[in-house]
Amino acid sequence: MVSFPALTGAEGLKALNEHLLTRSYVVGYQASRDDLAVYSALEKAPSSNDYPHAARWYSHVEALLGQSFPGKGEGVTIAGSSPSAAAAPAKGPAAPAAPAPAAKAPVAADDDNSDDSDEDLDLFGELTEEEKKAKEEKDAVIAAAKKRGAEKAKLTKSLIIMDVKPWDDTTDMAALEAEVRAIQKDGLLWGASKLVPVGFGIKKLQITAVIEDSKIESMDAIIEEEIVRDGESETIQSIDIASFNKL
Known part of the structure:
Protein backbone atom coordinates (compact mmCIF):
# COMPACT_ATOMS: atom_id res chain seq x y z
CA MET A 1 0.00 0.00 0.00
CA ALA A 95 -13.72 -6.60 -8.33
CA PRO A 96 -11.86 -9.60 -9.86
CA ALA A 97 -13.90 -11.89 -7.56
CA ALA A 98 -16.91 -11.40 -9.88
CA PRO A 99 -16.17 -14.43 -12.12
CA ALA A 100 -16.87 -16.76 -9.13
CA PRO A 101 -20.20 -18.05 -10.62
CA ALA A 102 -18.23 -19.61 -13.48
CA ALA A 103 -16.89 -22.16 -11.00
CA LYS A 104 -20.27 -23.90 -11.18
CA ALA A 105 -19.85 -24.64 -14.87
CA PRO A 106 -18.53 -28.22 -14.33
CA VAL A 107 -21.90 -29.18 -12.80
CA ALA A 108 -23.38 -28.80 -16.28
CA ALA A 109 -21.78 -32.12 -17.17
CA ASP A 110 -24.41 -33.81 -15.02
CA ASP A 111 -27.52 -34.10 -17.21
CA ASP A 112 -29.77 -34.43 -14.18
CA ASN A 113 -28.70 -31.04 -12.84
CA SER A 114 -28.30 -29.21 -16.18
CA ASP A 115 -31.40 -27.03 -15.69
CA ASP A 116 -30.31 -25.83 -12.23
CA SER A 117 -26.79 -25.19 -13.52
CA ASP A 118 -28.07 -23.01 -16.38
CA GLU A 119 -29.97 -20.85 -13.90
CA ASP A 120 -26.83 -20.28 -11.84
CA LEU A 121 -24.63 -19.24 -14.76
CA ASP A 122 -24.24 -15.49 -15.32
CA LEU A 123 -24.66 -15.57 -19.12
CA PHE A 124 -25.50 -11.90 -19.55
CA GLY A 125 -22.70 -10.37 -17.51
CA GLU A 126 -24.90 -8.97 -14.73
CA LEU A 127 -22.95 -7.28 -11.94
CA THR A 128 -22.64 -8.97 -8.58
CA THR A 156 -7.90 29.60 -12.03
CA LYS A 157 -6.05 32.84 -12.75
CA SER A 158 -2.98 33.76 -14.77
CA LEU A 159 -0.34 36.45 -14.26
CA ILE A 160 0.81 38.14 -17.47
CA ILE A 161 3.71 40.54 -17.93
CA MET A 162 3.59 42.60 -21.14
CA ASP A 163 6.16 44.78 -22.88
CA VAL A 164 4.52 47.80 -24.53
CA LYS A 165 6.76 49.63 -27.00
CA PRO A 166 6.21 53.25 -28.17
CA TRP A 167 6.73 54.55 -31.69
CA ASP A 168 9.76 56.64 -30.73
CA ASP A 169 11.48 58.55 -27.94
CA THR A 170 9.03 61.45 -28.21
CA THR A 171 6.01 59.34 -27.25
CA ASP A 172 4.20 60.43 -24.09
CA MET A 173 4.63 57.31 -21.94
CA ALA A 174 1.99 58.45 -19.44
CA ALA A 175 -0.54 58.66 -22.28
CA LEU A 176 0.65 55.27 -23.53
CA GLU A 177 0.05 53.67 -20.14
CA ALA A 178 -3.33 55.37 -19.82
CA GLU A 179 -4.34 53.91 -23.19
CA VAL A 180 -3.42 50.41 -22.01
CA ARG A 181 -5.21 50.72 -18.67
CA ALA A 182 -8.30 52.12 -20.39
CA ILE A 183 -9.04 48.60 -21.61
CA GLN A 184 -11.55 47.17 -19.12
CA LYS A 185 -12.85 43.61 -19.33
CA ASP A 186 -14.67 41.37 -16.89
CA GLY A 187 -11.94 39.13 -15.48
CA LEU A 188 -9.05 41.51 -16.34
CA LEU A 189 -7.18 43.42 -13.63
CA TRP A 190 -4.21 45.67 -14.42
CA GLY A 191 -1.33 45.63 -11.94
CA ALA A 192 2.01 47.35 -11.39
CA SER A 193 4.05 48.92 -14.18
CA LYS A 194 7.48 50.38 -14.80
CA LEU A 195 9.52 51.97 -17.61
CA VAL A 196 12.45 49.94 -18.93
CA PRO A 197 15.18 51.45 -21.18
CA VAL A 198 15.59 49.71 -24.55
CA GLY A 199 18.20 51.99 -26.18
CA PHE A 200 18.58 55.26 -28.09
CA GLY A 201 16.62 57.12 -25.42
CA ILE A 202 13.56 54.94 -25.96
CA LYS A 203 11.83 53.26 -23.03
CA LYS A 204 9.19 50.55 -23.03
CA LEU A 205 6.34 50.14 -20.57
CA GLN A 206 6.38 46.84 -18.69
CA ILE A 207 2.97 46.21 -17.12
CA THR A 208 1.38 43.26 -15.32
CA ALA A 209 -2.17 41.97 -15.61
CA VAL A 210 -4.09 39.25 -13.80
CA ILE A 211 -6.83 37.46 -15.75
CA GLU A 212 -9.48 34.94 -14.78
CA ASP A 213 -9.00 32.09 -17.23
CA SER A 214 -12.70 31.21 -17.33
CA LYS A 215 -13.60 34.76 -18.44
CA ILE A 216 -10.66 35.79 -20.64
CA GLU A 217 -10.07 33.26 -23.39
CA SER A 218 -7.25 35.07 -25.19
CA MET A 219 -5.10 37.99 -24.06
CA ASP A 220 -3.65 38.16 -27.58
CA ALA A 221 -7.13 38.90 -28.95
CA ILE A 222 -7.58 41.77 -26.49
CA ILE A 223 -4.21 43.21 -27.48
CA GLU A 224 -4.98 43.08 -31.20
CA GLU A 225 -8.62 44.19 -31.04
CA GLU A 226 -8.57 46.70 -28.20
CA ILE A 227 -5.06 48.14 -27.89
CA VAL A 228 -2.87 47.92 -30.99
CA ARG A 229 -5.79 47.90 -33.46
CA ASP A 230 -3.62 46.99 -36.46
CA GLY A 231 -1.18 49.87 -35.96
CA GLU A 232 -3.79 52.58 -35.50
CA SER A 233 -2.65 53.55 -32.00
CA GLU A 234 -0.83 56.88 -31.93
CA THR A 235 1.32 55.92 -28.95
CA ILE A 236 1.69 52.12 -29.07
CA GLN A 237 3.86 50.48 -31.72
CA SER A 238 3.60 46.89 -30.43
CA ILE A 239 2.85 44.75 -27.39
CA ASP A 240 4.61 41.48 -26.56
CA ILE A 241 3.72 39.04 -23.79
CA ALA A 242 6.97 38.66 -21.83
CA SER A 243 5.69 35.96 -19.47
CA PHE A 244 2.53 34.00 -18.78
CA ASN A 245 2.16 32.03 -15.54
CA LYS A 246 -0.73 30.26 -13.82
CA LEU A 247 -1.46 31.42 -10.28
Whole structure:
Protein backbone atom coordinates (compact mmCIF):
# COMPACT_ATOMS: atom_id res chain seq x y z
CA MET A 1 0.00 0.00 0.00
CA VAL A 2 1.27 3.46 -0.97
CA SER A 3 1.22 6.21 1.66
CA PHE A 4 1.65 9.98 1.36
CA PRO A 5 1.80 12.84 3.88
CA ALA A 6 -1.02 15.39 3.67
CA LEU A 7 -1.14 16.60 0.06
CA THR A 8 -2.15 20.12 1.11
CA GLY A 9 1.43 20.99 2.04
CA ALA A 10 4.87 21.07 0.48
CA GLU A 11 5.95 17.84 2.20
CA GLY A 12 3.14 15.84 0.65
CA LEU A 13 3.55 17.40 -2.80
CA LYS A 14 7.28 16.71 -2.73
CA ALA A 15 6.64 13.06 -1.77
CA LEU A 16 4.08 12.69 -4.57
CA ASN A 17 6.42 14.31 -7.10
CA GLU A 18 9.28 11.97 -6.14
CA HIS A 19 6.95 8.96 -6.26
CA LEU A 20 5.90 9.87 -9.83
CA LEU A 21 9.45 10.55 -10.99
CA THR A 22 9.65 7.09 -12.63
CA ARG A 23 5.93 6.26 -12.72
CA SER A 24 3.01 7.17 -14.98
CA TYR A 25 0.45 6.28 -12.31
CA VAL A 26 0.34 6.00 -8.52
CA VAL A 27 0.30 2.21 -8.78
CA GLY A 28 0.90 -0.08 -11.78
CA TYR A 29 0.74 0.73 -15.46
CA GLN A 30 -2.91 1.73 -15.79
CA ALA A 31 -5.04 4.45 -14.20
CA SER A 32 -6.80 3.08 -11.11
CA ARG A 33 -8.91 4.23 -8.18
CA ASP A 34 -5.65 4.93 -6.36
CA ASP A 35 -5.05 7.74 -8.87
CA LEU A 36 -8.59 9.05 -8.28
CA ALA A 37 -8.09 9.01 -4.50
CA VAL A 38 -4.84 11.01 -4.72
CA TYR A 39 -6.36 13.40 -7.29
CA SER A 40 -9.32 14.05 -4.98
CA ALA A 41 -7.00 14.76 -2.03
CA LEU A 42 -5.25 17.59 -3.90
CA GLU A 43 -6.66 21.09 -3.46
CA LYS A 44 -5.34 22.27 -6.84
CA ALA A 45 -3.01 21.28 -9.63
CA PRO A 46 0.64 20.99 -8.46
CA SER A 47 2.98 23.70 -9.72
CA SER A 48 4.72 22.57 -12.91
CA ASN A 49 7.81 24.51 -11.83
CA ASP A 50 8.10 23.02 -8.35
CA TYR A 51 6.54 19.59 -8.92
CA PRO A 52 6.82 18.78 -12.66
CA HIS A 53 6.16 15.03 -12.36
CA ALA A 54 3.12 15.50 -10.13
CA ALA A 55 1.79 18.24 -12.45
CA ARG A 56 2.20 15.97 -15.49
CA TRP A 57 0.36 13.14 -13.73
CA TYR A 58 -2.41 15.50 -12.51
CA SER A 59 -3.13 16.78 -16.03
CA HIS A 60 -3.26 13.23 -17.36
CA VAL A 61 -5.68 12.00 -14.68
CA GLU A 62 -7.88 15.08 -15.16
CA ALA A 63 -8.12 14.25 -18.87
CA LEU A 64 -9.24 10.71 -18.01
CA LEU A 65 -12.12 11.77 -15.74
CA GLY A 66 -15.33 10.12 -16.87
CA GLN A 67 -13.42 7.37 -18.69
CA SER A 68 -12.35 3.91 -17.62
CA PHE A 69 -9.82 3.42 -14.81
CA PRO A 70 -9.00 -0.27 -15.45
CA GLY A 71 -5.95 -0.54 -13.20
CA LYS A 72 -6.04 -2.68 -10.04
CA GLY A 73 -5.40 -0.33 -7.16
CA GLU A 74 -3.42 -1.60 -4.21
CA GLY A 75 -4.85 0.96 -1.82
CA VAL A 76 -3.40 4.33 -0.90
CA THR A 77 -3.39 6.24 2.38
CA ILE A 78 -3.08 10.02 2.59
CA ALA A 79 -2.55 11.80 5.88
CA GLY A 80 -5.37 14.18 6.68
CA SER A 81 -7.74 12.85 3.98
CA SER A 82 -11.28 11.79 4.82
CA PRO A 83 -11.75 8.05 5.32
CA SER A 84 -13.96 7.77 2.23
CA ALA A 85 -11.32 9.26 -0.07
CA ALA A 86 -8.53 7.02 1.18
CA ALA A 87 -10.51 3.84 1.80
CA ALA A 88 -12.42 3.57 -1.47
CA PRO A 89 -9.41 2.54 -3.57
CA ALA A 90 -8.51 -0.16 -1.04
CA LYS A 91 -11.45 -2.19 -2.30
CA GLY A 92 -10.03 -2.26 -5.80
CA PRO A 93 -8.89 -5.93 -5.65
CA ALA A 94 -12.42 -7.09 -4.77
CA ALA A 95 -13.72 -6.60 -8.33
CA PRO A 96 -11.86 -9.60 -9.86
CA ALA A 97 -13.90 -11.89 -7.56
CA ALA A 98 -16.91 -11.40 -9.88
CA PRO A 99 -16.17 -14.43 -12.12
CA ALA A 100 -16.87 -16.76 -9.13
CA PRO A 101 -20.20 -18.05 -10.62
CA ALA A 102 -18.23 -19.61 -13.48
CA ALA A 103 -16.89 -22.16 -11.00
CA LYS A 104 -20.27 -23.90 -11.18
CA ALA A 105 -19.85 -24.64 -14.87
CA PRO A 106 -18.53 -28.22 -14.33
CA VAL A 107 -21.90 -29.18 -12.80
CA ALA A 108 -23.38 -28.80 -16.28
CA ALA A 109 -21.78 -32.12 -17.17
CA ASP A 110 -24.41 -33.81 -15.02
CA ASP A 111 -27.52 -34.10 -17.21
CA ASP A 112 -29.77 -34.43 -14.18
CA ASN A 113 -28.70 -31.04 -12.84
CA SER A 114 -28.30 -29.21 -16.18
CA ASP A 115 -31.40 -27.03 -15.69
CA ASP A 116 -30.31 -25.83 -12.23
CA SER A 117 -26.79 -25.19 -13.52
CA ASP A 118 -28.07 -23.01 -16.38
CA GLU A 119 -29.97 -20.85 -13.90
CA ASP A 120 -26.83 -20.28 -11.84
CA LEU A 121 -24.63 -19.24 -14.76
CA ASP A 122 -24.24 -15.49 -15.32
CA LEU A 123 -24.66 -15.57 -19.12
CA PHE A 124 -25.50 -11.90 -19.55
CA GLY A 125 -22.70 -10.37 -17.51
CA GLU A 126 -24.90 -8.97 -14.73
CA LEU A 127 -22.95 -7.28 -11.94
CA THR A 128 -22.64 -8.97 -8.58
CA GLU A 129 -23.49 -7.01 -5.44
CA GLU A 130 -19.78 -6.60 -4.79
CA GLU A 131 -19.17 -5.25 -8.30
CA LYS A 132 -22.15 -2.89 -8.03
CA LYS A 133 -20.80 -1.51 -4.78
CA ALA A 134 -17.32 -1.04 -6.28
CA LYS A 135 -18.82 0.69 -9.34
CA GLU A 136 -20.89 3.03 -7.16
CA GLU A 137 -17.78 3.97 -5.19
CA LYS A 138 -15.82 4.61 -8.38
CA ASP A 139 -18.64 6.70 -9.89
CA ALA A 140 -18.90 8.74 -6.68
CA VAL A 141 -15.16 9.50 -6.71
CA ILE A 142 -15.28 10.48 -10.41
CA ALA A 143 -18.32 12.72 -9.85
CA ALA A 144 -16.62 14.44 -6.90
CA ALA A 145 -13.41 14.88 -8.91
CA LYS A 146 -15.33 16.40 -11.84
CA LYS A 147 -17.12 18.80 -9.53
CA ARG A 148 -13.85 19.87 -7.92
CA GLY A 149 -12.25 20.22 -11.36
CA ALA A 150 -15.08 22.50 -12.52
CA GLU A 151 -14.78 24.61 -9.37
CA LYS A 152 -11.01 24.86 -9.78
CA ALA A 153 -11.40 25.95 -13.42
CA LYS A 154 -13.61 28.85 -12.33
CA LEU A 155 -11.00 30.02 -9.84
CA THR A 156 -7.90 29.60 -12.03
CA LYS A 157 -6.05 32.84 -12.75
CA SER A 158 -2.98 33.76 -14.77
CA LEU A 159 -0.34 36.45 -14.26
CA ILE A 160 0.81 38.14 -17.47
CA ILE A 161 3.71 40.54 -17.93
CA MET A 162 3.59 42.60 -21.14
CA ASP A 163 6.16 44.78 -22.88
CA VAL A 164 4.52 47.80 -24.53
CA LYS A 165 6.76 49.63 -27.00
CA PRO A 166 6.21 53.25 -28.17
CA TRP A 167 6.73 54.55 -31.69
CA ASP A 168 9.76 56.64 -30.73
CA ASP A 169 11.48 58.55 -27.94
CA THR A 170 9.03 61.45 -28.21
CA THR A 171 6.01 59.34 -27.25
CA ASP A 172 4.20 60.43 -24.09
CA MET A 173 4.63 57.31 -21.94
CA ALA A 174 1.99 58.45 -19.44
CA ALA A 175 -0.54 58.66 -22.28
CA LEU A 176 0.65 55.27 -23.53
CA GLU A 177 0.05 53.67 -20.14
CA ALA A 178 -3.33 55.37 -19.82
CA GLU A 179 -4.34 53.91 -23.19
CA VAL A 180 -3.42 50.41 -22.01
CA ARG A 181 -5.21 50.72 -18.67
CA ALA A 182 -8.30 52.12 -20.39
CA ILE A 183 -9.04 48.60 -21.61
CA GLN A 184 -11.55 47.17 -19.12
CA LYS A 185 -12.85 43.61 -19.33
CA ASP A 186 -14.67 41.37 -16.89
CA GLY A 187 -11.94 39.13 -15.48
CA LEU A 188 -9.05 41.51 -16.34
CA LEU A 189 -7.18 43.42 -13.63
CA TRP A 190 -4.21 45.67 -14.42
CA GLY A 191 -1.33 45.63 -11.94
CA ALA A 192 2.01 47.35 -11.39
CA SER A 193 4.05 48.92 -14.18
CA LYS A 194 7.48 50.38 -14.80
CA LEU A 195 9.52 51.97 -17.61
CA VAL A 196 12.45 49.94 -18.93
CA PRO A 197 15.18 51.45 -21.18
CA VAL A 198 15.59 49.71 -24.55
CA GLY A 199 18.20 51.99 -26.18
CA PHE A 200 18.58 55.26 -28.09
CA GLY A 201 16.62 57.12 -25.42
CA ILE A 202 13.56 54.94 -25.96
CA LYS A 203 11.83 53.26 -23.03
CA LYS A 204 9.19 50.55 -23.03
CA LEU A 205 6.34 50.14 -20.57
CA GLN A 206 6.38 46.84 -18.69
CA ILE A 207 2.97 46.21 -17.12
CA THR A 208 1.38 43.26 -15.32
CA ALA A 209 -2.17 41.97 -15.61
CA VAL A 210 -4.09 39.25 -13.80
CA ILE A 211 -6.83 37.46 -15.75
CA GLU A 212 -9.48 34.94 -14.78
CA ASP A 213 -9.00 32.09 -17.23
CA SER A 214 -12.70 31.21 -17.33
CA LYS A 215 -13.60 34.76 -18.44
CA ILE A 216 -10.66 35.79 -20.64
CA GLU A 217 -10.07 33.26 -23.39
CA SER A 218 -7.25 35.07 -25.19
CA MET A 219 -5.10 37.99 -24.06
CA ASP A 220 -3.65 38.16 -27.58
CA ALA A 221 -7.13 38.90 -28.95
CA ILE A 222 -7.58 41.77 -26.49
CA ILE A 223 -4.21 43.21 -27.48
CA GLU A 224 -4.98 43.08 -31.20
CA GLU A 225 -8.62 44.19 -31.04
CA GLU A 226 -8.57 46.70 -28.20
CA ILE A 227 -5.06 48.14 -27.89
CA VAL A 228 -2.87 47.92 -30.99
CA ARG A 229 -5.79 47.90 -33.46
CA ASP A 230 -3.62 46.99 -36.46
CA GLY A 231 -1.18 49.87 -35.96
CA GLU A 232 -3.79 52.58 -35.50
CA SER A 233 -2.65 53.55 -32.00
CA GLU A 234 -0.83 56.88 -31.93
CA THR A 235 1.32 55.92 -28.95
CA ILE A 236 1.69 52.12 -29.07
CA GLN A 237 3.86 50.48 -31.72
CA SER A 238 3.60 46.89 -30.43
CA ILE A 239 2.85 44.75 -27.39
CA ASP A 240 4.61 41.48 -26.56
CA ILE A 241 3.72 39.04 -23.79
CA ALA A 242 6.97 38.66 -21.83
CA SER A 243 5.69 35.96 -19.47
CA PHE A 244 2.53 34.00 -18.78
CA ASN A 245 2.16 32.03 -15.54
CA LYS A 246 -0.73 30.26 -13.82
CA LEU A 247 -1.46 31.42 -10.28
